[in-house]
Amino acid sequence: xxxxxxxxxxxxxxxxxxxxxxxxxxxxxxxxxxxxxxxxxxxxxxxxxxxxxxxxxxxxxxxxxxxxxxxxxxxxxxxxxxxxxxxxxxxxxxxxxxxxxxxxxxxxxxxxxxxxxxxxxxxxxxxxxxxxxxxxxxxxxxxxxxxxxxxxxxxxxxxxxxxxxxxxxxxxxxxxxxxxxxxxxxxxxxxxxxxxxxxxxxxxxxxxxxxxxxxxxxxxxxxxxxxxxxxxxxxxxxxxxxxxxxxxxxxxxxxxxxxxxxxxxxxxxxxxxxxxxxxxxxxxxxxxxxxxxxxxxxxxxxxxxxxxxxxxxxxxxxxxxxxxxxxxxxxxxxxxxxxxxxxxxxxxxxxxxxxxxxxxxxxxxxxxxxxxxxxxxxxxxxxxxxxxxxxxxxxxxxxxxxxxxxxxxxxxxxxx
Numbered sequence: 001x002x003x004x005x006x007x008x009x010x011x012x013x014x015x016x017x018x019x020x021x022x023x024x025x026x027x028x029x030x031x032x033x034x035x036x037x038x039x040x041x042x043x044x045x046x047x048x049x050x051x052x053x054x055x056x057x058x059x060x061x062x063x064x065x066x067x068x069x070x071x072x073x074x075x076x077x078x079x080x081x082x083x084x085x086x087x088x089x090x091x092x093x094x095x096x097x098x099x100x101x102x103x104x105x106x107x108x109x110x111x112x113x114x115x116x117x118x119x120x121x122x123x124x125x126x127x128x129x130x131x132x133x134x135x136x137x138x139x140x141x142x143x144x145x146x147x148x149x150x151x152x153x154x155x156x157x158x159x160x161x162x163x164x165x166x167x168x169x170x171x172x173x174x175x176x177x178x179x180x181x182x183x184x185x186x187x188x189x190x191x192x193x194x195x196x197x198x199x200x201x202x203x204x205x206x207x208x209x210x211x212x213x214x215x216x217x218x219x220x221x222x223x224x225x226x227x228x229x230x231x232x233x234x235x236x237x238x239x240x241x242x243x244x245x246x247x248x249x250x251x252x253x254x255x256x257x258x259x260x261x262x263x264x265x266x267x268x269x270x271x272x273x274x275x276x277x278x279x280x281x282x283x284x285x286x287x288x289x290x291x292x293x294x295x296x297x298x299x300x301x302x303x304x305x306x307x308x309x310x311x312x313x314x315x316x317x318x319x320x321x322x323x324x325x326x327x328x329x330x331x332x333x334x335x336x337x338x339x340x341x342x343x344x345x346x347x348x349x350x351x352x353x354x355x356x357x358x359x360x361x362x363x364x365x366x367x368x369x370x371x372x373x374x375x376x377x378x379x380x381x382x383x384x385x386x387x388x389x390x391x392x393x394x395x396x397x398x399x400x401x402x403x404x405x406x407x408x409x410x411x412x413x414x415x416x
Contacts, residue, residue, distance in 0.1 A: 001145075001171065003029055003036045004060035006052055008068040008077050009151060010043035021066040021149075021156055028160060032169055033176035033225065034062065044074040050084050057144055062168070067151030069134035071113040078137075078148055082121055085141070089119040092126055095135045102133065121148075127163040131155045138167050145171055179232035180223045182212075183243060186259060186404050188250040190218040196246045200239075207239045216389075216397045217259070252407060259403035264292045266410050267348075274406075275344035276302030277315050277336035279327065280354040280369060285399045300346040305336070315339045326362040328353055330370055334380035337372030349374040350406065352398050357391040366391075369398045373405055381409075 005022045012019050019041060026036045038060065042052045049068075056063045068077030082089050096118035103110035117134040120126055127136030127147075132155035139146045147164060149156045185193060190213040194201065197220070201209050207224035220243055224235035244251055253262045267274060276286050276299070283304045289295050303314055308327055311317040317335045325331040333351050341349030354369035355361045367387035374380035383405055387394045 001034050001061050002059070003034050003062040003064060004038040004040065004056045005036060005064045005066070006040045006042060006049075006056060007066050007151075008042055008044065008049060010045075010074070012041045012067075013043050020153055021151070024153070024157055025064055025066070025149075025160065028165055029168070030178040030180065030223075032165065033178050034168065035178075044068065044076060046076050046080045046083075049077070049080045053081065053084055061143065062145045062147070062171075064147045064149065066149045066156055069117065069136070069148060069150050071111075071116050071133075075116075078119060078121060081146060081148070085121070085139070085146075087139070088122045090122050091115070091118050092120045092135060093118075095120070095126065095129070095133075098129075099133045121146075125167060127159050127167075129155055129159055130162070131158055136160075136164065138164070140171070176225045176227060177229050177232050178223060178225045179229060179236060180221055181236045181240065182255045183220045183222065183240060183251060184217065184253045184255075184257060185219060185247060185250040186217045186252055186400065188218065188247060193218055193220070193247055193250070197243060200242060200246075207235050209239070209243070216393070216400055252404070259400050259407070260288045261292060263403045263406055264289060264295065264298060266407060267298045268294060270410065272348060272410075273298055273300045273346040274348040274350060275300045275340040275346040277305055277311075277340040277349070277351040277372075278302060279305050279311070279336075279352060280356055281352040281395050281398055281402075282306065284395055285350065285352065285402055288399060300344040302340065302344075311336065315343070326364075328355055328362050328364050328368060328370065330382045330384060333370035333372035333382045334374070335372075337374035337380040337382075341374045341376040345376075347376055348406070349376070349380070350402055351380075352402060354385075354394070354398065356394045367394050369394065369401075371398065371402050371405060373402075373409060375409075 005025055007019050007022055011017050022039045029036050040052055042049050065077050068075045099114055099118055120137045121139050124137040124139040129135045132150055134150050136149045136159050190211055194211045207222045210221045212219045222236050222239050224232045226232035278285055286302045289299055305311045305315055308322050312319055315336055316339045317332055321331045321335055333353050336351030337349040351372040355364050355366050357366040360366055369385040370382055372380040372382045387397050
């Protein structure tokens with residue numbers, strides 16, 4: 001059974017909200033072994049919606065709609081589908097009672113247009129809405145199955161999980177399980193990673209291999225189909241072993257993780273603390289680190305030291321260093337990292353200094369970055385980077401490289 005997801009709502013096309021429903025439903029269908037080949041977004045226009053429905057019917061057996069089931073005039077999904085399929089809309093009495101009871105409980109006046117939410121396609125199976133008013137529904141014809149779901153994720157997701165997936169599991173022609181695993185890499189470009197895996201990608205059948213890139217890092221999504229979850233996982237394990245044999249030195253984690261998340265976990269596990277001195281990044285490293293629970297046990301403190309005065313007076317970088325080498329220098333980054341660790345009495349210190357852009361500084365080009373890392377009581381190790389992005393991209397990449405360098409340092413100290 002091949003599926004298509006149609007999101008209805010002009011607010012999606014205007015960029016006012018993000019279509020998270022399609023992502024959620026796609027993941028659920030993948031677990032059932034139902035292929036999703038198309039995502040479509042259409043505005044609140046009956047003619048355009050019907051045109052989209054006709055296209056979907058030509059290529060998909062399962063068509064899932066989200067949105068357009070509410071009480072207002074622009075909520076027209078079920079009306080358009082009813083006209084297209086030459087079906088009547090009938091009132092679901094249980095849904096109507098639930099809507100009436102809601103208004104009674106909240107001491108609000110129920111306007112007539114709210115009755116519209118209780119309308120369903122005749123001959124359809126109702127999907128109860130436990131978190132809202134408009135019910136969902138499933139209607140099957142000879143060649144197609146149509147599932148209508150509400151737009152708000154807080155209504156749609158529990159409805160699908162509790163009622164919708166049971167209906168689809170019974171209709172799915174194949175009981176195969178589709179499992180995916182994302183391998184995350186840093187320090188290697190997408191093109192080089194793809195080159196390293198070129199023969200595996202060209203020969204892929206099951207599992208499939210899909211390179212992805214985002215925000216200065218890249219990942220590989222492995223997808224396997226099998227008769228059971230355990231067999232699918234075994235296929236993924238075998239392919240992962242082949243991939244990591246080629247690019248394992250750049251691998252740092254799985255699925256929805258991030259470099260900072262992995263660093264936070266590693267520091268927690270090792271019982272280590274860190275302090276920061278941020279010029280280039282302006283506190284971005286600390287902001288991201290503190291977004292994870294338990295950061296209070298890791299981060300001892302930090303200073304945003306954009307000016308030379310802040311570097312010398314607060315973080316005790318010598319004026320001689322600034323005068324001789326400049327603030328954007330290997331020497332300055334080293335002192336910043338060492339002094340941050342000493343001042344805050346932390347196990348580790350990290351510093352960022354450089355030229356984010358848009359203009360050069362101290363005769364150094366945009367994208368020049370120095371990252372210093374100090375283990376308390378020892379001289380700092382400083383890495384120089386040369387990035388080629390814009391101001392914000394350079395700052396983001398610097399933070400990621402800082403995490404990457406710390407993870408490498410901690411991994412090497414553990415192996416040693």
